Amino acid sequence: MENIWLQAVKRIHAIAETGREFSHNEYDLERYQDISTLAQQLLASLANTPLTAIENLFRPDVDDGGYITPKIDVRGVVFKDKRVLLVKEKIDGLWSLPGGYADLGLSAAENTEKEVFEEAGIIVKASHLYAVRHKAKGEYTPDIRDFYKLFFLCEALPEQEIKAGMETDDVGYFSIDDLPPLSKGRVIATDIHHAWEFVCNPARPTLFD
Incomplete structure (x- = not known):
């Protein structure tokens, strides 16, 4: 679960950016800009991250600004018996389910299938959405961004080698x-x-926060 201060600052920043998008009063726009700048400074402090890195998260070419919404992260789960397919991330040397940011122009399922192919080298079909998680409410590493995480069970086509x-x-x-x-x-x-619990009981409902 995220630190309450991190949750609050992310929310303040989102409110400020939304205010900048929809306000037409020059004085209000100046105030919203000040609040956004302060929120970024606090985010940098809470995350022990250089302010320039925080600012880069909110550049127009990184985030379209305006009404701030959560980013979407998709993950594909492939089982072979009671073993799960994992990939070792270059960025940190740790293991994860194949996945990543959802790209524009593709459905969530299509994005998941694409990520599994790109990261594990096999063609799969997303068959069930078994969980939708709000990252901030889970036991994940805290993040200055806000995410919805979509988890799909996937079926691999036969006779494929992972790579x-x-x-x-x-x-x-x-x-x-x-x-x-x-x-x-x-x-x-x-x-x-x-x-795995979903595999054992396909009738169970999708998990969500």
Whole structure:
């Protein structure tokens, strides 16, 4: 669960940016800009991150500004018996379910299938959306951005060999009872265990916060 101060500052920044988008009063616009700048400074302090890195998150070419909404992260879960497909992230050397930001022009399921192919080298079909998580409410590594995380069960086409992609160093199947060190900004063990519970009981409802 995120620190309450981080939650509050992210919310303040979102309110300020929304105010800048819809206000037409020059004095209000100046105040909203001041609030946004202060929120970015606080975010940098809370995250122990240089202010320039925080500012880059809100540039027009990074985020379209205006009404601030959560980003979308998609993850695909592929099982072989009771082993789950994981990829080793180049960025931190830890393991995760294949996935990443959802790209424009594709559905959530299509994005998930694309990510699994790019990171693990196999063609899959997304079959069930088993969980929708608000990252800030989970036991993930805290993030200055806000995310909805969509988890899909996927079925792999037969007779395919897994292979690492451009953003991954390794790929493999792991017992869900003996998982490698996970990249907890991306996935936590609970996400994988919930997926297996869904496999065992497909009638169970989709999990959501």
